[in-house]
Amino acid sequence: MAMLPQAAAAPKELDEELSVFIRQLFSERAHYLIHQDKGKLSRYYLSSSASSRNAMRHETDRSEYVQAWAERRGIQFVNAKSHVRIIRISKQKDKAYISTVESLKLDYAYIHSMMPVQSFGLGTRHALTITKTDGKWHVLREWYLDPLEENPKLIPDSDGMILSSNRHVESSELEKQSASNSKRRYNRHKAVEYANKYAGAAWGSGHKHRYNPKYRDYTGLGGDCTNFASQCIGDRQEGGGLRMSGGWRHIKSGGGSRTWVQTDAFKDFLLRSGYGTLIARGNFQDIVTANKRHPSGAIAKLRPGDLIAYMLRGDVDHFSIVVGFDMNGYPLVNSHTADRYRVPFDLGWDKHTTYLLIHIRD
Numbered sequence: 023m024a025m026l027p028q029a030a031a032a033p034k035e036l037d038e039e040l041s042v043f044i045r046q047l048f049s050e051r052a053h054y055l056i057h058q059d060k061g062k063l064s065r066y067y068l069s070s071s072a073s074s075r076n077a078m079r080h081e082t083d084r085s086e087y088v089q090a091w092a093e094r095r096g097i098q099f100v101n102a103k104s105h106v107r108i109i110r111i112s113k114q115k116d117k118a119y120i121s122t123v124e125s126l127k128l129d130y131a132y133i134h135s136m137m138p139v140q141s142f143g144l145g146t147r148h149a150l151t152i153t154k155t156d157g158k159w160h161v162l163r164e165w166y167l168d169p170l171e172e173n174p175k176l177i178p179d180s181d182g183m184i185l186s187s188n189r190h191v192e193s194s195e196l197e198k199q200s201a202s203n204s205k206r207r208y209n210r211h212k213a214v215e216y217a218n219k220y221a222g223a224a225w226g227s228g229h230k231h232r233y234n235p236k237y238r239d240y241t242g243l244g245g246d247c248t249n250f251a252s253q254c255i256g257d258r259q260e261g262g263g264l265r266m267s268g269g270w271r272h273i274k275s276g277g278g279s280r281t282w283v284q285t286d287a288f289k290d291f292l293l294r295s296g297y298g299t300l301i302a303r304g305n306f307q308d309i310v311t312a313n314k315r316h317p318s319g320a321i322a323k324l325r326p327g328d329l330i331a332y333m334l335r336g337d338v339d340h341f342s343i344v345v346g347f348d349m350n351g352y353p354l355v356n357s358h359t360a361d362r363y364r365v366p367f368d369l370g371w372d373k374h375t376t377y378l379l380i381h382i383r384d
């Protein structure tokens with residue numbers, strides 16, 4: 023009797039096989055970020071493919087950057103944990119196309135301190151092409167917007183930076199004061215709560231890692247960072263409550279105005295409207311080093327609910343909102359695109375970045 027052809031894998035079985043591979047891949051990459059065990063990581067890539075080698079090189083480069091940044095800041099990363107949410111799987115013969123979102127938790131400790139381990143979160147969206155070779159899946163190519171994609175040789179030193187654990191205490195007290203004073207036009211406490219709730223895919227974020235559906239998502243339209251900063255300070259129900267004014271507005275049916283979503287326009291609006299004042303402008307050393315005007319460095323003037331604009335080549339490239347300080351007094355920020363939750367403010371930037379520290383007036 024002739025044998026029937028073996029049935030192809032059922033969709034659920036196929037999805038499970040690919041899901042296991044993706045989760046193992048991201049888990050191993052998180053481990054490599056901290057421990058740099060190249061032998062284990064290389065199993066997921068093809069040395070015979072240029073695009074696969076490039077994808078792996080990206081992971082080794084980002085690990086080198088993270089380790090170099092930590093060394094210059096006097097900290098040590100002690101653990102990394104990845105959680106992956108698979109959005110879509112499409113298989114064609116020996117290839118599969120996968121869309122996924124990663125929430126990454128990074129734990130760190132200060133080397134010369136007895137402070138407990140602290141954590142922050144990143145969120146990234148990935149498009150992968152994987153291929154099956156010799157019965158095993160491998161990454162053929164990958165794209166994602168990486169918040170850690172910088173040159174480790176361009177990280178500025180933190181010489182002259184004054185940190186104080188008192189800032190962590192002051193941050194908590196300031197939020198309580200802001201929450202209790204209903205007469206203020208800007209509620210810092212609520213702005214920070216909003217930033218933490220809607221920090222998107224980043225580990226630590228609330229709202230099931232989703233953005234606020236009231237607002238249009240500009241991730242695929244040039245980036246959502248300014249839209250998110252505007253929401254944090256301007257949302258009337260959950261955020262800081264600043265009144266929409268002078269063309270700075272979001273209409274649900276039409277989205278945000280130019281000053282609501284475009285980086286340079288938003289910066290100009292803040293400073294010209296009186297909603298914000300410029301604390302300082304400069305590179306990393308300029309803002310962290312003590313001077314006559316800022317005895318503890320300009321960075322010490324930031325308060326939860328203030329904003330930081332990041333300039334590259336003369337134009338504002340990104341906005342984040344200050345959400346507090348770690349236990350050693352290091353400023354922490356949230357943002358979209360890529361999603362960040364309580365991340366050290368300069369992680370992912372280099373010595374060529376110009377920072378604009380913007381105080382939002384209460």
